[in-house]
Amino acid sequence: MKGTIWQRLDFIARKLTPLLVSLGLVLISVIPLRLPQTSFIVPTLALMSVYYWSLHRADLLPALAIFFVGMLQDILTGGPLGINTLIFLAVYGVCVSQRRFFHGKSFLVVWWGFMVVAAGALALEWALSSAHAGSIAAPRPAYFKYLITITVYPLFAWIFARIQRTLPAVE
Amino acid sequence: MAKRPESFQRVAAPLRAVAQRFAFLFLLLASGAILLFGKADPQIFDRARMTVTDAFAPVLDALSRPIATGAAIIDEAQYLINLRAQNSALRAENARLLQWHSAARNLATENQRLRGLLQFIPEDSLRFISARVIADSGGTFVRSMLVNAGRRDGVRSGLPVVVGEGLIGRIVETGNRVSRILLIDDLNSRVPVVVGPDRERAVLAGDNSRLPKLIYLASNAQIQMGARIMTSGQGGVFPPGISVGVVASMDGNGVRAQSFVATSELEYVRIVDYGLAAVLDGGNRADPVEED
Numbered sequence: 001m002k003g004t005i006w007q008r009l010d011f012i013a014r015k016l017t018p019l020l021v022s023l024g025l026v027l028i029s030v031i032p033l034r035l036p037q038t039s040f041i042v043p044t045l046a047l048m049s050v051y052y053w054s055l056h057r058a059d060l061l062p063a064l065a066i067f068f069v070g071m072l073q074d075i076l077t078g079g080p081l082g083i084n085t086l087i088f089l090a091v092y093g094v095c096v097s098q099r100r101f102f103h104g105k106s107f108l109v110v111w112w113g114f115m116v117v118a119a120g121a122l123a124l125e126w127a128l129s130s131a132h133a134g135s136i137a138a139p140r141p142a143y144f145k146y147l148i149t150i151t152v153y154p155l156f157a158w159i160f161a162r163i164q165r166t167l168p169a170v171e
Numbered sequence: 172m173a174k175r176p177e178s179f180q181r182v183a184a185p186l187r188a189v190a191q192r193f194a195f196l197f198l199l200l201a202s203g204a205i206l207l208f209g210k211a212d213p214q215i216f217d218r219a220r221m222t223v224t225d226a227f228a229p230v231l232d233a234l235s236r237p238i239a240t241g242a243a244i245i246d247e248a249q250y251l252i253n254l255r256a257q258n259s260a261l262r263a264e265n266a267r268l269l270q271w272h273s274a275a276r277n278l279a280t281e282n283q284r285l286r287g288l289l290q291f292i293p294e295d296s297l298r299f300i301s302a303r304v305i306a307d308s309g310g311t312f313v314r315s316m317l318v319n320a321g322r323r324d325g326v327r328s329g330l331p332v333v334v335g336e337g338l339i340g341r342i343v344e345t346g347n348r349v350s351r352i353l354l355i356d357d358l359n360s361r362v363p364v365v366v367g368p369d370r371e372r373a374v375l376a377g378d379n380s381r382l383p384k385l386i387y388l389a390s391n392a393q394i395q396m397g398a399r400i401m402t403s404g405q406g407g408v409f410p411p412g413i414s415v416g417v418v419a420s421m422d423g424n425g426v427r428a429q430s431f432v433a434t435s436e437l438e439y440v441r442i443v444d445y446g447l448a449a450v451l452d453g454g455n456r457a458d459p460v461e462e463d
Contacts, residue, residue: 027227031234032307032316032435033242063195067202075223076231077308078315078344078351081216082206089199122311129312132210133358138380141311 014167018061021163022049022069030076043149045156046073047121050088051114052160054095055102057167066092080132087121087128094120107157115150122146221346224317228349231305232319239438300324300442305349307435312379314357315340318440321348329408330442336431337414338362338402342442350442354434355415356383363405364415367398375400375415375428382419382427394418400428410445 003011025045033042046069053061070085077084094117095102102110122142130137209216250257302320320326322345330342332352340354353360360377366385371392373385388394398418404411419429 027230027234030231030306030308030317031238032304032437033238062191063198067198070202072223075220076227076306076317077313078317078353079308079313080206081209081220082202082204085202086199086206089195089202093195093199125312128206129358132206135358135376135378137312137358138378141379145311 011168015060017163017167018049018053018057019065019069021160022046022053022061022065023072025049026069026073026076029073043145043152044118044121046070046084046088047091047118047149048114048153048156049160050091051095051117052157054092055099055110055113056160056164058092058096058099060167061092063089063092079129083125083128083132087124090124091117091121107154110157111150111153114153118146118149118153122149217344221344221349224344224349224351225321225346228305228317228319228346231317232303235303235305242438298325298444300326300444301439302326302350302442303439304437312358314354314360314377314379314434315343316352316354316434316437316440317349318352318442319349320442321346321350323347325444326350326442327444330444331402331409331413332440332442333413334432334437334440337416338409339430339432339434339437339440341408352440355430356381356434362409362415363403364400365403366392366394366400366418369393370403372403372405373426382429385418385426385428388426394421394426396421410443 025048029042029045050061050066050069054066066088067085070088071081073079073084073088074081098113102113122145126137126139126142205216300320302318302324304316305319306317308315318332326342326345328342328345331338332340332342338355340352340357340360342350343353344351354377355362355375356377356379358377358379360375360383362375364373364375364385365371366373366388369392371389371394373388373392375383376386377383385394385400396418400415400417402409402411402413402415414431416428416430418426420427
């Protein structure tokens, strides 16, 4: 270890950034916006964060961190516990295994990857929620949520990329 | 980071990869197990869940305030823009309401006399607890809200939640300073209701779409578009006579209702303690209300 205590604290804070960003997005996504019908079109913000960091810096957002993000999402939205942890971990698993494919590819390819992953994640969420409740959930809201989520992904990816530049390099 | 010997690195790196893979599988299985246990007994995680929610309440409360201010400014601007049109509309409505007012007074007097004749004991509401909405699940598959009133304010599981226009849901979980409202359009919500002037009995069942379904309607029930829906009081969770909405669509797939309340725009709600015995003691949210 080198540097003063402040440098070390700074280093730790930077390493924790992807986790803190993800947890922050969970909090933001449950804030009531009080716009007509927003509750039907709030994008799954944490999913974007999980996808981005799993692809680009999985070393800074390990499975345990993803587990906590999913757990917080389930607790704050009041959904059945375990659904979002399962979905986020599945996204993490897919991203980590496909990281080589996406490495060095253009943003459009990564965006297309997100469209596929988000479709899978929302389909899984729909299936698990319906199975858990024992009745079929209306699929329409999920469809709109999917559209808005993939539409705003580039904006968030840009913010994540800015944050990524400030992070310590891979060991 | 201190430099480690090369040989150590060569052994440690694959070991770490194996550990990470193991952790991933373990956490995946743990999530599945939590989901299954939570389904088998919804109460086992309730305490832990509300403890975490309680801890986040101040953060959510603080975050939701600037948003509320922003929304209030937009509202104010819209209000100023529409002032003229609104004023003339209100004058017309006021004239109409004055007629209703006198009609209502006559009916109230008559009702009072008739109640006197019958020695009818009215069911009084005991008290209202006002609370601010601090989080909206925003979930496509969960329709619930967090409000900043909890056990210390006297909120209990099962209490109905209303705003001026009508019913929005019931309390399903209570923390010390927050509670969760299960909205009537959630997948798990079942509200016993009566429909229209004939008071046809039905159960209003949410399916996460904007228009909840009316199920268990009698096959010969006469339902009109726009018929008013009110709680029936059956099952004992909701007291009778709270407005819920109107019949909004009827087709081969069944009858659907439109709630009087746009829940996404709510800032304050009222939790009503009617002093009914807590049928849902323990806040078992997965149990639907019994019908008939």
